[in-house]
Amino acid sequence: MTPAIRADEDTEAEELPPDIARRARRLLGSLARPYRGGIIAFAVVVALTILASVLDPVFVALALDEGLPRAADGDVTALGWAIGGFVGVTLLGGLGMWLANRLVGVLAQKIMFDLRTRLFVHTQRLDLGYHEKSTSGRLVSRQTSDMESVQQFLGYSLMDALSALGQMTCIAVILVALDWRLALVVFAGFIPLVFTTRAAQRTQRAAFRRTRTSIAKVIVHFVETMGGIRAVQAFRRQPHGRQRLESEDEQYRDANVRALRGVAWFAGSTRLIGNVTQAAVMAVGAWFVIEDWTQIGVLAAFVLYLRRFYGPLDELVQTFNLYQSASAALEKIAAVLDTEPTVEEPDHPVALPARRSADAAGRELAFSAVRFSYGEGPDILPTFDLRIPAGQTVALVGATGAGKSTLVKLVTRFYDPSAGTVAVDGVDLRDLADAALRRSIVMVTQESFLLSGTIADNIRIGRPEATDAEVEAAGRAVGLDADVARLPAGYATDVRSRGGRLSSGQRQLVSFARAFLADPDVIVLDEATAHLDIPSERLVQSALETVLAGRTAIIIAHRLSTVEIADRVLVMEAGRIIEDGEPAALIAGTGRFAALHRAWRDSLA
Amino acid sequence: MRSLLRFWPDIRRKLHVYLTIIALTFGANAISLLVPALMGRIVDGPIAEQDLSALWLPIAAVLGIGVVEAVALWGRRMIAAKVVSQWEITWRARIYDRLQYLSIGVHGSWESGQLLSRAINDMTQLRRFFAFGAPFIVSTPFVIVTGIIVLTVMEPAFGLIAVLMAIPMLAGVIVFNARYQRESRASQDTMGVISTQVEESVQGIRVIKAFGRAPWVTERFEAISAHLRAIEVRKAYLDSWMWAGTMTLPRLAMAAVIAVGSWGVLAGWTTVGTVVAGVTLVMVLRIPVEMLGFLLSDAIMSVTAAARYWEVMDTAFDITDADGGIDDAPPSRAFTGVLEFDDVAFGFPDTDLLTLRGVSLRIAPGETLALVGATGSGKTALASLVPRLYDVSSGAIRIDGTDIRELPLNELRRLVSVSFEEPILFSATVADNVCMGSPGAGEAEVWEALEIARAADFVRALPAGLDTEVGEQGLSLSGGQRQRLALARAVIGRPRLLVLDDPLSAVDVDTEERVQRALREVLHASTTLIIAHRPSTTALADRVAVLDDGRIVATGTHEELLRTSRTYRDLMGASAPEEVRR
Numbered sequence A: 001m002t003p004a005i006r007a008d009e010d011t012e013a014e015e016l017p018p019d020i021a022r023r024a025r026r027l028l029g030s031l032a033r034p035y036r037g038g039i040i041a042f043a044v045v046v047a048l049t050i051l052a053s054v055l056d057p058v059f060v061a062l063a064l065d066e067g068l069p070r071a072a073d074g075d076v077t078a079l080g081w082a083i084g085g086f087v088g089v090t091l092l093g094g095l096g097m098w099l100a101n102r103l104v105g106v107l108a109q110k111i112m113f114d115l116r117t118r119l120f121v122h123t124q125r126l127d128l129g130y131h132e133k134s135t136s137g138r139l140v141s142r143q144t145s146d147m148e149s150v151q152q153f154l155g156y157s158l159m160d161a162l163s164a165l166g167q168m169t170c171i172a173v174i175l176v177a178l179d180w181r182l183a184l185v186v187f188a189g190f191i192p193l194v195f196t197t198r199a200a201q202r203t204q205r206a207a208f209r210r211t212r213t214s215i216a217k218v219i220v221h222f223v224e225t226m227g228g229i230r231a232v233q234a235f236r237r238q239p240h241g242r243q244r245l246e247s248e249d250e251q252y253r254d255a256n257v258r259a260l261r262g263v264a265w266f267a268g269s270t271r272l273i274g275n276v277t278q279a280a281v282m283a284v285g286a287w288f289v290i291e292d293w294t295q296i297g298v299l300a301a302f303v304l305y306l307r308r309f310y311g312p313l314d315e316l317v318q319t320f321n322l323y324q325s326a327s328a329a330l331e332k333i334a335a336v337l338d339t340e341p342t343v344e345e346p347d348h349p350v351a352l353p354a355r356r357s358a359d360a361a362g363r364e365l366a367f368s369a370v371r372f373s374y375g376e377g378p379d380i381l382p383t384f385d386l387r388i389p390a391g392q393t394v395a396l397v398g399a400t401g402a403g404k405s406t407l408v409k410l411v412t413r414f415y416d417p418s419a420g421t422v423a424v425d426g427v428d429l430r431d432l433a434d435a436a437l438r439r440s441i442v443m444v445t446q447e448s449f450l451l452s453g454t455i456a457d458n459i460r461i462g463r464p465e466a467t468d469a470e471v472e473a474a475g476r477a478v479g480l481d482a483d484v485a486r487l488p489a490g491y492a493t494d495v496r497s498r499g500g501r502l503s504s505g506q507r508q509l510v511s512f513a514r515a516f517l518a519d520p521d522v523i524v525l526d527e528a529t530a531h532l533d534i535p536s537e538r539l540v541q542s543a544l545e546t547v548l549a550g551r552t553a554i555i556i557a558h559r560l561s562t563v564e565i566a567d568r569v570l571v572m573e574a575g576r577i578i579e580d581g582e583p584a585a586l587i588a589g590t591g592r593f594a595a596l597h598r599a600w601r602d603s604l605a
Numbered sequence B: 001m002r003s004l005l006r007f008w009p010d011i012r013r014k015l016h017v018y019l020t021i022i023a024l025t026f027g028a029n030a031i032s033l034l035v036p037a038l039m040g041r042i043v044d045g046p047i048a049e050q051d052l053s054a055l056w057l058p059i060a061a062v063l064g065i066g067v068v069e070a071v072a073l074w075g076r077r078m079i080a081a082k083v084v085s086q087w088e089i090t091w092r093a094r095i096y097d098r099l100q101y102l103s104i105g106v107h108g109s110w111e112s113g114q115l116l117s118r119a120i121n122d123m124t125q126l127r128r129f130f131a132f133g134a135p136f137i138v139s140t141p142f143v144i145v146t147g148i149i150v151l152t153v154m155e156p157a158f159g160l161i162a163v164l165m166a167i168p169m170l171a172g173v174i175v176f177n178a179r180y181q182r183e184s185r186a187s188q189d190t191m192g193v194i195s196t197q198v199e200e201s202v203q204g205i206r207v208i209k210a211f212g213r214a215p216w217v218t219e220r221f222e223a224i225s226a227h228l229r230a231i232e233v234r235k236a237y238l239d240s241w242m243w244a245g246t247m248t249l250p251r252l253a254m255a256a257v258i259a260v261g262s263w264g265v266l267a268g269w270t271t272v273g274t275v276v277a278g279v280t281l282v283m284v285l286r287i288p289v290e291m292l293g294f295l296l297s298d299a300i301m302s303v304t305a306a307a308r309y310w311e312v313m314d315t316a317f318d319i320t321d322a323d324g325g326i327d328d329a330p331p332s333r334a335f336t337g338v339l340e341f342d343d344v345a346f347g348f349p350d351t352d353l354l355t356l357r358g359v360s361l362r363i364a365p366g367e368t369l370a371l372v373g374a375t376g377s378g379k380t381a382l383a384s385l386v387p388r389l390y391d392v393s394s395g396a397i398r399i400d401g402t403d404i405r406e407l408p409l410n411e412l413r414r415l416v417s418v419s420f421e422e423p424i425l426f427s428a429t430v431a432d433n434v435c436m437g438s439p440g441a442g443e444a445e446v447w448e449a450l451e452i453a454r455a456a457d458f459v460r461a462l463p464a465g466l467d468t469e470v471g472e473q474g475l476s477l478s479g480g481q482r483q484r485l486a487l488a489r490a491v492i493g494r495p496r497l498l499v500l501d502d503p504l505s506a507v508d509v510d511t512e513e514r515v516q517r518a519l520r521e522v523l524h525a526s527t528t529l530i531i532a533h534r535p536s537t538t539a540l541a542d543r544v545a546v547l548d549d550g551r552i553v554a555t556g557t558h559e560e561l562l563r564t565s566r567t568y569r570d571l572m573g574a575s576a577p578e579e580v581r582r
Helices: A003-014 A020-072 A077-125 A128-133 A136-178 A180-188 A190-227 A229-234 A238-290 A296-337 A404-411 A434-440 A455-460 A468-477 A481-486 A504-518 A534-547 A560-565 A583-588 A592-603 B008-013 B015-031 B034-047 B052-101 B104-108 B112-154 B156-203 B205-210 B214-267 B272-313 B379-385 B409-415 B430-435 B443-452 B456-461 B479-491 B509-523 B558-564 B566-571
Strands: A365-373 A379-388 A393-397 A419-424 A441-444 A522-526 A552-556 A568-573 A576-581 B339-346 B356-363 B368-373 B394-399 B416-419 B497-501 B527-531 B543-548 B551-556
Touching: A020 A077, A020 A136, A020 A296, A020 B214, A020 B272, A077 A136, A077 A296, A077 B156, A077 B205, A077 B214, A128 B205, A136 A180, A136 A190, A136 A296, A136 B112, A136 B156, A136 B214, A180 A190, A180 A238, A180 A296, A190 A229, A190 A238, A190 A296, A190 B052, A190 B112, A229 A238, A229 B052, A229 B104, A238 A296, A238 B034, A238 B052, A296 B034, A296 B272, A365 A404, A379 A404, A379 A576, A393 A404, A393 A560, A404 A441, A404 A522, A404 A552, A434 A441, A441 A504, A441 B205, A455 A468, A455 A504, A468 A481, A468 A504, A504 A534, A534 A560, A534 B566, A560 A592, A568 A583, A568 A592, A576 A583, A576 A592, A583 A592, A592 B509, B008 B015, B008 B052, B015 B052, B015 B112, B034 B052, B034 B112, B034 B272, B052 B112, B052 B272, B112 B156, B112 B272, B156 B205, B156 B214, B156 B272, B205 B214, B214 B272, B339 B379, B356 B368, B356 B379, B356 B394, B356 B527, B356 B543, B356 B551, B368 B379, B368 B566, B379 B497, B379 B527, B409 B416, B416 B479, B430 B443, B430 B479, B443 B456, B443 B479, B443 B509, B456 B479, B479 B497, B479 B509, B543 B558, B543 B566, B551 B558, B551 B566, B558 B566
Parallel strands: A393 A552, A393 A568, A441 A522, A522 A552, B368 B527, B368 B543, B416 B497, B497 B527
Antiparallel strands: A365 A379, A365 A419, A568 A576, B339 B356, B339 B394, B543 B551
């Protein structure tokens, strides 16, 4: 599973494990558990509401069969009671409905909040390997479109489904009590109903899974286009983008049409079964009344109940529809949640020893018998040992693909080594709490991503509790001050989407300011000065030297100017460290670095 | 409401189909209203007369109605499935396309998640509405009115009861409508913010992880998600009033029908059969009335979704061809390639501050001009003006003497080949990505471009060579590799005009050397504007312009400027580096 075959894995990522339906149910169970009390209260209210609402035809039957004949004889009390009872249960039912809606609204939203947060936290916990394999659009679709599906079901349909089922059960009981022979006619309709539902469930689950998968592809394409809109326009990619959206969307449409037509068949056949049953009940009922085996009020109640018995079927169909869509969505979410990060926080973290002194905060880094490969793939870094003493500045040099970035990803614990240990001041990185690790070791990368918010917010990522003065001091230290002063609101300027307003050099300075604010023991720079002009780069370097004096630093840079501030140079090739020494000594030698350095010297003015 | 009506042209195109859907909805609902009347007929006819044989006709009618209703239901859903699913993707295609052509400046003013939630969530809402809500909201009032008429014909007093019930209902609906609209808009907008935050948290995962800021972004996310929860709970509370009301009122009407009906039976002005029929009818009418609550909230959410859609669609194109449109494939003309900046000033659309002022430059055909300047001096902005990603605020840019605003936009963009500082590759093969610079280029040309960018070696080593999928959905390449592919894309097909924004910043020194040697040869064919940070890059250029705080402060050859311009010496790190360094 090297990243080289990612294109194939991509489709694989969409394939769900075989027991995914069970996992999704387990997820739902775990989400509901904290709200057991509320759910029970809700169930009670719904049950009472149903009871109240199914009782009303009883009062109708009472009014017609008992009240009316007696009223004809001059006694209106029975009629009064029947009508009074009817109004009473109606009001109770209304109150129950009101309460149940509020309860379900609150419960559903609490569960959605928990699910959103859980997915968000889990996504953040997942290792970089997972993120590098998965596209951002796919995770976005989990959190947006799939969440919406689940919310639709929880917020709108769960109650419908529960009350429909409850109503049908109550009505079944009442029908038996009213006239069990007529009730048998009604129940006969159940047999085809069960078969239809079974069949629909099977086909619809597959159909809705297809809609979730295809809409995710649409989202991925949409996110990619809008993220790269500059290039889209500059290279006139619009017709191509349009075609691609069309073809992705056509698949989504076809999946949707199939799912919706499946619903049509299901809805049509349940309705047909209900209506045929109704005609049968009327025929049999009328015959019974004529033969005087039952009363006319009972027949009236039966017909009324039947409407209500099969009426909720519509809602059930709708719910069934949303349920299938929601469970397909929940499966996708469960699949993300069930992915265990390969880089995990320890259960019993070890604390780092105290800093040696306030101004000598560097720490020693030690690689012992470290080997690294992606999964079972070929070794990217064959077994090696390396010790970087506290306070040393090391420059990492080598061609693209030599393994420099991989090595520093082990230092920042973006990946864990396949064998051996990476330790800081003798503590294995895997034994450090994430917070402690991140306080101690900080990396600045070539791509400086800005989050939405102000420039100050973005610098503050280095240390959220920093004061405005500290944020500005960090900005000043890296030479961002003059540029920020030109912006409309200074440090309070919004960086807008994807930081479009700052040049890439300025964004890199923001990244540096973050690192300064973070005040780490070990700083890792991965091509962090690539977009800077020479004076800015020098300013940053001199700031590095003063602000981070005594810190341990690992610097990857193509421009060998960086090397001038390094105490030690490591030259890498094909995953191995082939040269290791003081810069001056290496330059004077005849090795790879001496050659590189000469070439670089020549390229300067 | 107006926002929904604006979909009329699409609906009209499918009007016959959609009318069929509405007719089927209405028909299925209306025809089932006949069942209670038939029931009354059975009670007062065969049952009252003890005539079993007279039963068959009304029962057959009930059965027939039942079958017709089921078929109508099935038919409506079968037909609607296709139409509404098509509308959903048609409308998404339109919003996507609009966004593709809106200028970078406009894009900058929107959060990316807002666009996504409009294109996905809102379109799903509209699809659901047109499939279910809309036909019902059109037909339900008719069904209710028809029911009331049938009721009135049956017994005028019952009709009066139904009308009285409708009054508090309408009042409630009006109050509900106003509040629900507010919450619905707030909810949909918040969904957009959530999308943005999710997108950022995934795309910025390296930064977040590197600083251990997962707790911080989570807190941010929890805050917005709690905000959404609060809005959704308020919506649920509004729903609770609506649904309790729509459930209670028809039942109260039923009670009234029984009471008044019983009185009528006693007084002799109506029959038991009529009362049974009346009660059954109100019972049947209850279903559409109870649905009104749901329909209304659904309609309101759809109005909001539609309004958000039209907000994007109504945004004017600000960078267009001279005639206001944008032609995808305008006819191409031959240019010699003189690129001229004439007193150009530029400020970003949302600020009065000028990023560039009084920039005048002339680059002759085949000449290479390097643009140097400190971080934030406006180099990238200047480069973005040439392919009109932004328009100048004043002054003009001319190619062969023609103002670029007079050229068809896509002719200009074909003429001007660019490579960005941050290379953007698309989810497509390497060959496709490179060919984008010169559509229709053959494999030989692709290899030639890859050779110039010194990318041929690593492309050959990729799992599927030229056909390897790269970009977000494909293989992830290193920054240097992506940059070289982007460079190959820019130089393929020997473009007349070339704009290179720091094209080699992420490339290692060794490779940079070799790329430069190759570039030097092709650059003669193109008029080139190259943004440079390094002396090695400026050395490629025939002439260098120094940009300082948005103004050109010096131009000349590399050697001249080293002698005459202190700013240039500083930028090239040539002025006593010891001063800076300690």
